[in-house]
Amino acid sequence: MSALAQGREAYAERRWPDAVGQFTAADHDAELPAGDLEQLATSVILTGRGSEGVDILARAHLKYLADGDYPAAARCAVWTGMNLILLGEPARSAGWLARARRIVEDLPEPCRFEGLLSVPAGLGALYQGDGDGAAAAFTRAADLGRARGDPDSAALGTLGLGQAKVLLGEIDDGLALLDEAMVAVTVGEISPVPAGIIYCAVIETCHQAFDLHRAHEWTRALDRWCDAQQKLVAFSGQCQMHRAELYRLHGAWAEALDAATAAQDLAFTGDRMATYGGFYEQGEIHRLRGDFDAAEACYLHAQDTGFPAQPGLALLRLAQGRPEQAQSLLRPAMDGVGPAYRRPMLAARVDIELAAGDALAARAAAEELAALCASIDMPMLHAFADQSQAAVLFHEGDPAAALVPLRRAWSRWLDLDAPFEAARCRALLARVCDALGDEESARLEREAARAVFSELGAAPALAGLEQSLPEAPGTRTAPAPTTVNGAHHAADAGPLTARETEVVRFVSAGLSNRNIAAELFISEKTVARHLSNIFTKLDLTSRAALTAYAYEHGLARTSRPA
Structure with missing residues (x-):
């Protein structure tokens, strides 16, 4: 089999380093066809070498032009511009996007990939907090993609429209659109780079909407997607970043620290979008553990990416006994961001304002949370x-x-x-x-x-x-409350909590404690504690008996996680 054939096979099987090696070897013998150059560029980008990949994309663009395939040349130009945005080169990006638009406008027939041109405009509006502008641009991308048969444009437009609706407060509609975009990814309709973009954007938006269930589900899916690809660097760092956030929430702080460190390593290797989250999540664990100097260094590294390290840095000042400094950090950070980024800071704002003695500001933040x-x-x-x-x-x-x-x-x-x-x-x-x-x-x-x-x-x-x-000021007397201690479960949920039910489902599928911990982003110790509680509540003594219980009560999983 020739090197070119091997390169094509490796690309189809998502063996990115092998694809790079074989395509490169074939390119040394004779210049690759435009389509193979584009696949080489994609493989190089996915292995973390974005700048080199952009240069190869530019070669593919010129080859498409020479072949007279102007729609494909326009597509290459758009993706060159999009990748330059990710590399932090906005001027070069603008030039490539302008070139793509000129090619599309000069075509005598409608271009299949015209919808892609609306995606950068939608992203710009989204990052500026202009939900209406973003919605208009992404709607155009989605409509053109569907009308002209380009699934990448359609899926990216649907994703962006969902993000815009979440920004505008239309949460249910927005989340439904995110799920729709993910369907296109999971059935294999989408190219590798747009698929990774959609995975990571969906998870981030779920966190902004406080939808922990969807964040769990899609983070597990992203984890499996990354693992299925040989030495994938792009998006893998962002996957670790999201894993770290979930581990932190669930009290698996050692695992969170490992995931945050892995995110940083992958950021340095080529997944630059993981830089902020990798350092921010590491800073969160250090702050919670009381390693204040290490936390400060991490937050400052995160801030160097251009995003505010809030509310973490403000909460660090609060933990250091400096509530006024915490106040001065958080207030302008909240005033200068859109609602999607403001929402997660509100609870921290309440704690900080109370500590600083501004009860009115604290109440205003609490009421804003309640209204949401x-x-x-x-x-x-x-x-x-x-x-x-x-x-x-x-x-x-x-x-x-x-x-x-x-x-x-x-x-x-x-x-x-x-x-x-x-x-x-x-x-x-x-x-x-x-x-x-x-x-x-x-x-x-x-x-x-x-x-x-x-x-x-x-x-x-x-x-x-x-x-x-000290006792709270102006304390009113009231009858002594009954104790709230004891095992917890929802009144209508039977003997098991929602998380315990999840553990039962995974046990019934034959997963070990270690694998259950990985699926739920918790520690193995927490899994063991859940199982102990489950055995006690159900009066069972073995995993086999628990599996039988799961089947008897309709709790069993029909298959193991992929």
């Missing part, structure tokens, strides 16, 4: 809103009123398998119970929070718990 719950019906958002409302009520001197939203927040964090946030709720519950004169409940809540903080290594939270804290 009307348009974004996501458990994670409701947990933040309830927790923030409780903190404000307690600070205002109404511990009795704080109890109800605080219990709801604790319940929601448990369902989300977020141990650190759940423990923060219990720490505040201890203070509330103290204020209400229920010393026994306060002691139990404090001990429960202490156990979680100790296990996680959350030194600052543990130190704050141990400090003697």
Whole structure:
């Protein structure tokens, strides 16, 4: 088999280094045809050598022009411009995009790839917070892609329109469009580079919309997509970045740190879009553990990418006992970003404003969070809103009123398998119970929070718990509350929590604790704890018995994860 044939075979099988080697060898013997040059460029880009790949794309563009294939030449020019945007070269990018537009405008017939030209304009509007402008541009891309038979344009336009709708607050419609774009990826209609772009953008948008379930699902899918490709660098760093965020939320901090480090390594190898998230997530773990100098260095590295390292850097100042500095960092950061980036900062804003003594600003942020719950019906958002409302009520001197939203927040964090946030709720519950004169409940809540903080290594939270804290100002008296300790489960969900049910499903599919941990972005220790709770609740003693229970109660998975 010739080197060219081997290169084509390797490309089809997503063996990118092999494709690069074989195509390059064939190119030394005779100049590659334009289509093979384009595939070589794609393979080089996916192995992390973006600048070199752009140069080969330019060669493919010229070869298409020489062959008289002007639509393909326009497509190459657009992707050259798009890749230059990712490489941080906007002037060169603008030149290539202008060239692509001129070629399309000079064609006597409609160009199949014209929809791609609207994608950069949509991205520009999206990053500037112009949701309406982005929606218009991406709608044009999607409509042209569908009308002219270009699945890449159609899928990227659908993705961008979904992002624009989330930005505009049309969350349900936006998320539905993201799912539609992902269908095109998962059935194999989309080219490799657009597929990676769609995966990463969908996951990021899910986090912005507080849709933890979708973020989990698509991060697992991206993980498998990356693993199925030989030595893929592009998008792999972003996958590790998203993994780190989920591991952090679920209390698997060692795993989160490993994933963040892997994201940084892949960023340096060629996936530049992972730089911010890799350093930011590493900074988050260092901050939560009390390694403040290391956290600061990570946040500053993240900030060097041009994005604000917030709310992490502001929360670091708060942890260092400098609430006014935290205030001065977070306020302008929130005022200068669009709503999609502002939303995740609101809960931190409540904590910081309360610490700085601005109760009115804290209440305004808490009310903004509560108002979002009307348009974004996501458990994670409701947990933040309830927790923030409780903190404000307690600070205002109404511990009795704080109890109800605080219990709801604790319940929601448990369902989300977020141990650190759940423990923060219990720490505040201890203070509330103290204020209400229920010393026994306060002691139990404090001990429960202490156990979680100790296990996680959350030194600052543990130190704050141990400090003697003053009673909330203007405390009102109220009857002592009943204790909120004990095993948790939703009232209508049977004996198992949502996360425990997921664990049962994976056990029934034959997965080991290690594989279940990887699927759910939690630690193996957490899986073991879930299984212990499940066995106790169901009065079972083995995985075989649990599998039988799963089949009897309709909980079994029909297949193992791919």
